[in-house]
Amino acid sequence: MKDESIESNKFLCGDCPTRWNSTYETLKRVVDLRSIFFKYEEDDTNYERELSREPGARAPGHDDFGVAERMVNFLEKFKDTTESVSASTKPLAHLFFSELLDIDTHLRQWACDVGYCDMVSSMRTKFDKYWGKLDELNDYMYFTVLLDPTMKKDFMRHCFKSIVTNNMDQDVPLSKYEIDKKVSDMVDGVETRMEGLFKRYEGMIGKVGHNSGSQESQSKENVDKRLGKNSFVSKWRSVEENSSSASESELVRYLCEPKLNWSKSFDILKWWKQNKERFPSVARMVRGKLLTFSLYLNFKLL
Incomplete structure (x- = not known):
């Protein structure tokens, strides 16, 4: 994060299937820290291999972050409304x-x-x-x-x-x-x-x-x-x-x-x-x- 000049106290959090707002929080943090993922890919040779251990799993690409960002835009309305009411x-x-x-x-x-x-x-x-x-x-x-x-x-x-x-x-x-x-x-x-x-x-x-x-x-x-x-x-x-x-x-x-x-x-x-x-x-x-x-x-x- 220091190399990418990102100032944040946020960490990635796991998704909880019984709480829909955790999906929003998870994806929002992933999108905000996307450059960190690419930095890991450049500096750590084990990065992609570690994320590809599970069948069908792979390291996220630019398109994946685009999909996540769009989902964040969709869910944000529900998050804001829930907090408001x-x-x-x-x-x-x-x-x-x-x-x-x-x-x-x-x-x-x-x-x-x-x-x-x-x-x-x-x-x-x-x-x-x-x-x-x-x-x-x-x-x-x-x-x-x-x-x-x-x-x-x-x-x-x-x-x-x-x-x-x-x-x-x-x-x-x-x-x-x-x-x-x-x-x-x-x-x-x-x-x-x-x-x-x-x-x-x-x-x-x-x-x-x-x-x-x-x-x-x-x-x-x-x-x-x-x-x-x-x-x-x-x-x-x-x-x-x-x-x-x-x-x-x-x-x-x-x-x-x-x-x-x-x-x-x-x-x-x-x-x-x-x-x-x-x-x-x-x-x-x-x-x-x-x-x-x-x-x-x-x-x-x-």
Whole structure:
């Protein structure tokens, strides 16, 4: 390694048949240290003879390292995704849906490769067994996407559009209008079901906030005094407030706000902590779903 000017603390490791990621690690290290193999071949006359002892075995050539490097590129996506969804120190539930779609896209791309199509086909079968119907997953997986202020319905539309486009009959393709209509119906369906869950959380907040009613009443009385008991203004305010609360729930207000621009430093829990006064019931959903559902999915995927 010193002769080849390679600075690394890595050593070759054996492949473990019960751990697929060991295959990635083995091949990655072999590819990174390929020049060392060629250096051994030049300097050690016993190198090729030692590696050719077993029937069918031989010293690796340039083509072999090319094959290994391509396999590393294929497996790297699974390695990165596994590490991403296995973290235990941060909420991850809002990312699972996008990770599944990323794997789905990765398999579709490699299915077109002649050298990988058979292997990808068997992997696709197993993937579809658990996650194939990406438009029929547990609703909580969709809800957590909507609860991410950097994604919301914009990203949900993008996800469903990808699913509809990939799964439609290519012999009878849908028009752009039909795709958009189907996607819109799917997103609306998720939002409607989420509204049902929201109402339960809203009921919990209502019970907690019952004791604050006297404070609100006192505040209203102070406003009335300041306006000189102006019945005309009071009637207008009453109608306006009732109309607003009836037509727009807290959840709808949150979803209708423009999504935030994502950055590496964005902390979803910190954002909700800062905005829990604006969306108390939705924030309660976040505390419940982004944390407990993350733990559930981590357990299920490992």
